[in-house]
Amino acid sequence: MLVEIGLVILGFVLLIFGADALVKGASALAKKLNMSDLAIGLTIVAFGTSAPELVVSSVASVKEQSDLILGNVLGSNLFNLMMIMGIVALIKPITVQKSMVWIEIPISLVVIIVLYVLSNSFFDSDLASVSRFDGVILLLLFAGFMFYIYKGLSNEIPSETQKTPSYSNFKMTLLIVLGLGGLVYGGHLVVTNASDIALEFGVTEKVIGLTIVAAGTSLPELVTSVVAAIKKNADIAIGNVIGSNIFNVLLIVPISALIKPITYNSSFNFEMYLLASATLFLFLAMFSGKAKRLDRWEALILLVGFIVYTSYMILN
Numbered sequence: 373m374l375v376e377i378g379l380v381i382l383g384f385v386l387l388i389f390g391a392d393a394l395v396k397g398a399s400a401l402a403k404k405l406n407m408s409d410l411a412i413g414l415t416i417v418a419f420g421t422s423a424p425e426l427v428v429s430s431v432a433s434v435k436e437q438s439d440l441i442l443g444n445v446l447g448s449n450l451f452n453l454m455m456i457m458g459i460v461a462l463i464k465p466i467t468v469q470k471s472m473v474w475i476e477i478p479i480s481l482v483v484i485i486v487l488y489v490l491s492n493s494f495f496d497s498d499l500a501s502v503s504r505f506d507g508v509i510l511l512l513l514f515a516g517f518m519f520y521i522y523k524g525l526s527n528e529i530p531s532e533t534q535k536t537p538s539y540s541n542f543k544m545t546l547l548i549v550l551g552l553g554g555l556v557y558g559g560h561l562v563v564t565n566a567s568d569i570a571l572e573f574g575v576t577e578k579v580i581g582l583t584i585v586a587a588g589t590s591l592p593e594l595v596t597s598v599v600a601a602i603k604k605n606a607d608i609a610i611g612n613v614i615g616s617n618i619f620n621v622l623l624i625v626p627i628s629a630l631i632k633p634i635t636y637n638s639s640f641n642f643e644m645y646l647l648a649s650a651t652l653f654l655f656l657a658m659f660s661g662k663a664k665r666l667d668r669w670e671a672l673i674l675l676v677g678f679i680v681y682t683s684y685m686i687l688n
Contacts, residue, residue, distance in 0.1 A: 373572075376565040383561030384591070390554020391595035394420055395608060397547030400539045410469050413600075413611020414476065414618075415521055420552040421592035421612055422619040424559030426627065428589055433628040438635040441628050442491075443581020444589060446643040449484075449617045450582075450678065451590040453650050458675030459594070460601045460609050461666040468610055468665070473658045476614050479517065481651045483621045486513065488644045491636040500636040507629035514622035555592040563588035578637065582685055590616075646681060650674060 394417060402412040425448050432440040460466060490506040493499070539547065566584045575584075593616050600609040628634060657670040 373569065376569050379561050379565045380569075383558040383565070383588075386554040386558030386561065387591050387595045388599075390551045390556075390558055391421075391592060391599050392551070393547045394551025394555065394596060395599050395603065395605065397539070397544050397551055398608065399605060400544045401548065403538065404544070408469075409605055409607035410472065410611045411521060413608040414615035415518070416548070417596060417608055417612045418615025418619050420548075420555060421596050422616045422624065423552065423556045424563065424589040424592060425620055426624050427556070427560065428563060428585060429624050429628045430631060433631040433634070436632060437577060439576075439578040439637055440581040440585065441625070441634055442637065442640050443578050444585050445620045445625055446640060446647060447582035447586025448590045448593075449620055449647055450643065450650065450681070451586050452593050452613045452617055453647065453654065454674040454678035454681075455587075456590065456594050456597050456613055457610070457654065457666065458671045458678065460597050460613075461671030462668055462675070463598065463601050464604070464606075465662075465668055465671075466601070466606045466610055466666045467662075468658065469607065470664065472610060472614065473655070473664055475520075476611075476618075477651065477655050477658075480614050480617050481648060481655065483513065483618055484644060484648045484651065486510070487621050487625065488641070488648075491634075492638070492641070493636070500638060502625060502629045502634040502636060504630055504633060507626035510622050510626035510629075514619075514626070517618060517622060555596070559589055559592055562591055578639070579685060582643065583682060650677070 398412045398417050399409060401407075401416065402409050425444055429441045429444050432438075432444065457466075487502075487510070490509065491500060491502050493501060563585055566588050567580055570580055570584050593612055597609040597612050600606070600612065625634070653670075653674070654666065657666050658664050660670070661667050
């Protein structure tokens with residue numbers, strides 16, 4: 373038990389240093405490529421911080437642990453949206469780009485609805501599942517999202533008020549690689565050892581997926597977004613969260629489904645409803661108070677909602 377606890381702590385240390393390196397490297401890359409931080413947050417940073425979910429879900433698919441896959445993805449998305457956004461906006465209210473309000477946030481809501489329809493097999497009489505064909509559909513949507521990022525956001529000019537340091541190509545690449553490596557391995561240490569500890573207390577696979585594994589694989593997003601917020605880089609902070617949520621549904625779920633079809637437990641519909649509601653709340657929050665900004669009181673609602681949900685899950 374003491375060894376597992378020590379490895380969890382080591383995982384946290386790697387996550388913190390990895391997140392700091394990734395934010396520095398990604399911001400420098402955005403400046404060098406003349407791309408907006410939002411585009412980098414929605415792609416490079418989002419993919420990097422979603423890597424732990426990809427590894428965990430792929431392994432779970434091979435082992436036919438469908439509840440762990442879905443619990444990991446849906447739980448991570450809830451953690452990203454309610455816990456991380458809540459914490460980040462409490463540190464400093466987040467002002468977002470116009471495209472985030474009208475395009476990226478709505479896209480994150482649409483992909484939830486698509487996953488809900490496909491996983492419940494409304495158009496298929498077979499057992500509710502995410503089939504390989506469903507996986508192909510999700511991957512095609514992912515390709516469309518990446519094309520939108522490339523065409524729609526890649527040429528946005530970074531804000532002149534941002535003070536981003538310039539690094540050599542070698543140092544910039546090293547920061548990104550080391551950052552991603554620290555995030556992936558740190559997330560692996562936290563998830564693996566925290567799960568082992570939880571199993572000793574007889575916690576079910578679904579609850580482990582929705583809580584410990586989801587929180588563990590979302591730690592890169594948490595640390596990266598908090599570091600970005602502290603560095604006053606709101607675009608990377610929110611781009612990371614929304615981008616990761618879209619990546620989780622449109623990339624991680626279909627890859628897991630292509631490895632082996634995912635049997636869908638209808639009890640996950642509750643998490644689908646909660647995730648859709650929280651996303652809609654985030655969208656509406658952009659029009660209350662100061663436009664295109666998530667204020668502290670709105671962040672507190674998200675944070676308290678997540679704490680209540682998690683407490684309910686653990687107690688029941």
